[in-house]
Amino acid sequence: MGRMDDLLRKAGHGLSRPSPEDEAKPPRFTRPTPPADAPPPRREQSSQFWDAPPPVDDDLPPYDPDLDGPLEGEEGLRIVDAPPQREPLSDEDKQRLVSLFAPASPQAKRIDMLRSQLLYPFHGDPPRTIMITSAAPREGRSLLTTNLAISFARGLQEFVLVIDCHLAAPAIHRLLQVPLRPGLTDYLEHGAALPEVIHWTAVDKLSVIPAGRPSQRTAEILATDKMVDMMFELRERYSDRYIILDTPPVQEVDDPAVLARVVEGIVFVALGGVTERDQVLRAMRSLPEEKIVGMVLNDPQAAVLDAPALAGLSETL
Numbered sequence: 001m002g003r004m005d006d007l008l009r010k011a012g013h014g015l016s017r018p019s020p021e022d023e024a025k026p027p028r029f030t031r032p033t034p035p036a037d038a039p040p041p042r043r044e045q046s047s048q049f050w051d052a053p054p055p056v057d058d059d060l061p062p063y064d065p066d067l068d069g070p071l072e073g074e075e076g077l078r079i080v081d082a083p084p085q086r087e088p089l090s091d092e093d094k095q096r097l098v099s100l101f102a103p104a105s106p107q108a109k110r111i112d113m114l115r116s117q118l119l120y121p122f123h124g125d126p127p128r129t130i131m132i133t134s135a136a137p138r139e140g141r142s143l144l145t146t147n148l149a150i151s152f153a154r155g156l157q158e159f160v161l162v163i164d165c166h167l168a169a170p171a172i173h174r175l176l177q178v179p180l181r182p183g184l185t186d187y188l189e190h191g192a193a194l195p196e197v198i199h200w201t202a203v204d205k206l207s208v209i210p211a212g213r214p215s216q217r218t219a220e221i222l223a224t225d226k227m228v229d230m231m232f233e234l235r236e237r238y239s240d241r242y243i244i245l246d247t248p249p250v251q252e253v254d255d256p257a258v259l260a261r262v263v264e265g266i267v268f269v270a271l272g273g274v275t276e277r278d279q280v281l282r283a284m285r286s287l288p289e290e291k292i293v294g295m296v297l298n299d300p301q302a303a304v305l306d307a308p309a310l311a312g313l314s315e316t317l
Contacts, residue, residue, distance in 0.1 A: 087174055096143055097175065099150035100203065108151070111144075114296065115151040118265070119158070127265030127293060129235060131245045133256045134269040135283035140298040141269050142171040145246040149176075152242055153206035159241040161198070161234065163209045165259055166248045167218040170211035176201045183212025187230070188221045194230065223258045231262040250283040257286050265293040272297045 094101050098108040119126050132145045145162060152160040163184060164172035173180045178199040186192035190213070200207050215221060234243055245263060247256045260266060266287055270280050284292060 089175075089177065093175065097147060097150070099147040099154070103154065108147070111147045111151045115148060115155070118267075118293070119155075121293075127263070128241070129231065129243045129245070129263040130265045130267060130293075131247055131256065131259055131263040132267050132269060133247045133283075133287075134249050134271075135251050135275055135279045136271075137249050137252060139249070139269050139271045139275065141249075142166070142175060142246050144267075144269055144296060144298070145244055146172065146175040149206055149244050150203055152244075153203050157240060159205045159207075159238065161207050161209065161238075161241055161243045163243065163245045164211040165222065165245050165255060167211045167215055167222075167255075168248065168253070172208060172246050173210040176203075176206070176208050178208045178210055180210050181212045183210035185212035185215045185221065187212070188224060188226055189215060189217075194233070219254050219258055222255055228262055250286055251279070260287050260291060264291065266291045268292060268295045270295060270297055 089097075098105050099111050102108055118130065132141050132148075134141050149160045149162045152158045162172055162176065164170045165184065166172075167185060170180065170183075172178075173183070178201055182192045182197045184197065187194060187197045187209075192212075197209050197212065198207050199210065221227070231243070234241070243263075245259060247259055250256045268280070268284060268287075
């Protein structure tokens with residue numbers, strides 16, 4: 001547990017907020033100059049997609065995401081796979097998605113620093129499959145996953161795929177404005193084809209596999225050979241694609257321990273000044289230590305709804 005103790009020691013006793021001196025430290029990486037024959041950057045995407053909800057067919061009955069199965073219309077007809085009505089982003093969501101709506105802000109730049117430390121590690125190859133997890137709920141995992149994925153996609157050559165593995169309480173589909181289904185559970189349990197569950201977002205080079213329909217056997221289906229084969233296929237088929245998994249808290253379910261075997265790197269999220277050091281250590285002991293590439297300290301002082309803002313982010317990679 002030496003590396004874990006070092007990470008916690010850097011974060012400070014009790015996981016308190018980083019000092020202004022630590023926040024002012026320059027990044028510990030040097031971004032290499034792109035080669036002369038590197039492809040030109042892709043066009044920037046407009047954020048107009050995020051400002052209005054997608055069109056909805058008024059002839060369809062309202063879709064209830066809590067129901068699993070076909071819906072029933074006014075005349076008793078069975079309607080199969082009725083499209084869900086996506087919830088538009090709130091003003092609070094837009095304020096928290098700094099990598100999309102405020103890419104030049106100090107908060108977004110800190111996310112870019114984290115991305116660069118993952119892309120250009122001091123030793124070894126960069127992890128192309130990364131899992132984001134934490135010890136307890138409400139520590140900002142989904143928000144960090146979304147901002148980090150957008151930061152990756154803004155790079156010159158990096159494509160990124162986000163997989164929402166928090167099957168009991170998914171959030172990625174709402175933050176990135178894609179349908180909840182078909183998604184991961186539809187592929188693993190219900191025979192959907194892999195291309196059917198990959199949804200492109202309004203952000204160039206960023207795609208999502210949402211959670212899909214509810215399942216009562218989350219750990220069991222995530223532990224199947226089909227999940228392992230899917231991760232292998234995605235990684236091997238697209239050599240320029242990074243895969244980020246949003247997972248539940250370690251101490252809530254055993255899903256993260258199951259998923260740890262199919263990723264190359266783990267980023268651990270903790271809420272500064274709130275999450276106890278012993279709680280973090282217990283959670284980290286349930287994961288393979290050699291895969292933990294670092295910890296992100298979120299700031300509880302600026303918490304909004306169920307996820308903290310990133311103004312107090314401290315990377316200890």
